[in-house]
Amino acid sequence: MVPALSIILIFQLVGEVISRALHLPLPGPVLGMVGLVVALQVIPPLGAIIRPAAQGLLANLALLFVPAGVGVVAHLPTIAAHGLALAVSLVVSTLLAITVGALTFTWVARLVGSNPDD
Amino acid sequence: MTDAALIWSYLASKPLLWLAATLIAYWAGDRLYRLARCNPIANPVMIAVVLLAVLLWLTGTNYESYFDGAQFVHFMLGPATVCLAVPLQANLAKIRKALVPIAVALVAGSFTAVFSALAIAWALGADTGLLATLAPKSATAPVAIGISESLGGAPTLTAVLVLLTGMIGAIFVTPMLNAIGLTDWRARGFATGVAAHGIGTARAFQVNDTAGVFASIGMGLNAVLTAFLAPLVLQLFL
Numbered sequence: 001m002v003p004a005l006s007i008i009l010i011f012q013l014v015g016e017v018i019s020r021a022l023h024l025p026l027p028g029p030v031l032g033m034v035g036l037v038v039a040l041q042v043i044p045p046l047g048a049i050i051r052p053a054a055q056g057l058l059a060n061l062a063l064l065f066v067p068a069g070v071g072v073v074a075h076l077p078t079i080a081a082h083g084l085a086l087a088v089s090l091v092v093s094t095l096l097a098i099t100v101g102a103l104t105f106t107w108v109a110r111l112v113g114s115n116p117d118d
Numbered sequence: 119m120t121d122a123a124l125i126w127s128y129l130a131s132k133p134l135l136w137l138a139a140t141l142i143a144y145w146a147g148d149r150l151y152r153l154a155r156c157n158p159i160a161n162p163v164m165i166a167v168v169l170l171a172v173l174l175w176l177t178g179t180n181y182e183s184y185f186d187g188a189q190f191v192h193f194m195l196g197p198a199t200v201c202l203a204v205p206l207q208a209n210l211a212k213i214r215k216a217l218v219p220i221a222v223a224l225v226a227g228s229f230t231a232v233f234s235a236l237a238i239a240w241a242l243g244a245d246t247g248l249l250a251t252l253a254p255k256s257a258t259a260p261v262a263i264g265i266s267e268s269l270g271g272a273p274t275l276t277a278v279l280v281l282l283t284g285m286i287g288a289i290f291v292t293p294m295l296n297a298i299g300l301t302d303w304r305a306r307g308f309a310t311g312v313a314a315h316g317i318g319t320a321r322a323f324q325v326n327d328t329a330g331v332f333a334s335i336g337m338g339l340n341a342v343l344t345a346f347l348a349p350l351v352l353q354l355f356l
Contacts, residue, residue, distance in 0.1 A: 026345040027264030029199035036203035054201035067188035069167040071274020085242035093235035101227025101309030109219040
C-alpha cells in the first residue's frame with residue numbers, strides 16, 4: 001500500500017512540477033498519468049506494485065467527484081440565470097459528440113480495414 | 119450553551135462531520151442506484167450531491183466549511199487521475215490495432231464536444247467565465263476541474279456540468295446509436311468515453327465489454343486532448 005501510494009504521488013508530484021515549470025496547458029496529474037503509462041511499459045514489475053491500489057481507487061472514482069459537485073450550492077444564481085443555455089449546450093453537444101465520434105470511428109475503421117473482430 | 123450546542127460547535131469546526139457525511143451520502147446514493155438496477159438517471163454522485171446540498175441548507179453550513187472536511191476526498195482526484203494509466207497501459211495492444219480510427223475519432227469527437235458546447239452557450243448569451251467553465255465538460259472530472267481552474271472558470275460548477283454531461287451521455291447513448299444503426303462496439307464505446315467520460319464508460323461496460331474497454335481508452339485519451347483543445351477552442355469565442 002505504502003510503496004504503491006508513494007509511486008502514484010511521485011508521478012503526480014513530478015507531473016505538477018513539470019506542468020508549472022514549463023507553463024503547460026496539461027494539468028499535473030494528467031502529465032503524471034502519461035508518465036506512468038510510459039513507466040509501466042518500460043518497467044513491467046511496477047504494475048504489480050501499484051495495480052491493487054490503483055484498482056481500489058478507480059473502483060471508487062465516482063465518490064471523489066462528490067465534494068466538487070456539492071460546490072453547485074455556491075453557483076445556484078449562475079445556474080438560474082443561464083439554465084437554458086447550459087441545458088441546451090450540454091444535451092446537444094454531448095449527443096452530437098457521441099454521434100460524430102462513433103460515425104468517424106466506423107468510417108475510418110472501414111477505410112483502413114480495421115476489423116471489429118480482430 | 120446547552121450540551122447539544124456545544125457538540126454542534128465542536129462538529130462544525132472539525133473536518134470529521136462533513137468527511138463522514140460525504141462518504142455516507144455517497145453510500146446512500148450507491149444503494150439507491152443499485153435499487154434502481156443501475157439506471158443512469160439514478161446517478162449515485164448526483165444523489166449524494168443533492169443529499170449533501172439539502173443537509174448544508176438545513177444546517178446553515180456554507181460550502182467553505184463543508185469543504186474543510188470534504189477536501190480529503192477531493193484531494194484523491196489527483197492520484198486517481200494518475201492511476202488511469204493502469205487500464206490505459208493494459209489496453210495499449212488494443213489501441214495499437216485500431217490506432218488510426220482511434221486517433222481520427224478522438225480528434226473529431228473531442229473537438230465536436232468542446233466546439234458545439236461553446237458555440238451553443240455563446241449564442242444563448244453565456245459570458246466568458248461561463249464558457250471557460252463549460253469548455254472541459256466532456257473530460258473526466260479531475261482533469262476537467264484542473265482545466266477549468268487554469269482557464270479562469272468556476273471549477274466547482276465545472277464538476278457539476280461534467281456530471282450532467284456523463285448522465286446525459288449514459289441515458290441517451292444506447293437508444294440513439296441503435297436508431298442510427300451503428301453496430302461496431304469499438305466505435306460506440308470509444309465515442310461514449312470521449313464525450314461522456316467515466317459515467318459513459320460505466321454505462322458502456324453494462325452494455326458490452328468491448329464497448330467498455332474502448333470507452334475507457336476514449337476517456338483517457340480525451341483527458342489529454344481536452345487539456346490542449348479547450349484553451350484553443352475557447353480563444354475562438356473570446
